[in-house]
Amino acid sequence: MRDLDDEIRALESRIARERHGLAALLEDCGETARDAVAAPKNLLAVAALGFVLGEVLRPGRSASPARKRGLGGVLAGAAIALIRARYGSPWALGRRLWSEAPRPAPRAANDPVRADESDPIRRAG
Numbered sequence: 001m002r003d004l005d006d007e008i009r010a011l012e013s014r015i016a017r018e019r020h021g022l023a024a025l026l027e028d029c030g031e032t033a034r035d036a037v038a039a040p041k042n043l044l045a046v047a048a049l050g051f052v053l054g055e056v057l058r059p060g061r062s063a064s065p066a067r068k069r070g071l072g073g074v075l076a077g078a079a080i081a082l083i084r085a086r087y088g089s090p091w092a093l094g095r096r097l098w099s100e101a102p103r104p105a106p107r108a109a110n111d112p113v114r115a116d117e118s119d120p121i122r123r124a125g
Contacts, residue, residue, distance in 0.1 A: 048078060 055071050087093040
């Protein structure tokens with residue numbers, strides 16, 4: 001009988017430890033999720049998205065030119081933010097696009113434009 005009581009106590013203590021460990025794990029997960037949601041970047045992104053959706057989905061009002069420019073500014077700002085997040089700066093994006101741009105094929109030696117430039121007699125005349 002004594003062995004059975006010891007086993008029950010050991011089982012109850014193990015269940016209590018696992019319950020406390022699970023509660024601590026859930027609390028940590030909740031804090032991590034709260035920190036991720038409340039991060040300044042995420043809050044700004046959600047606020048910007050709310051403004052954009054509010055402007056786009058507003059019923060019944062025609063947009064004046066000033067409002068259209070304002071929306072264009074918001075979209076341009078969002079595009080610049082995405083470019084900075086992806087490439088570091090707009091200049092880095094330009095360098096990458098420039099390096100990936102197709103190059104013109106070199107001209108042949110019998111090309112009339114090149115022949116005129118390289119011919120010393122025609123250049124001197």
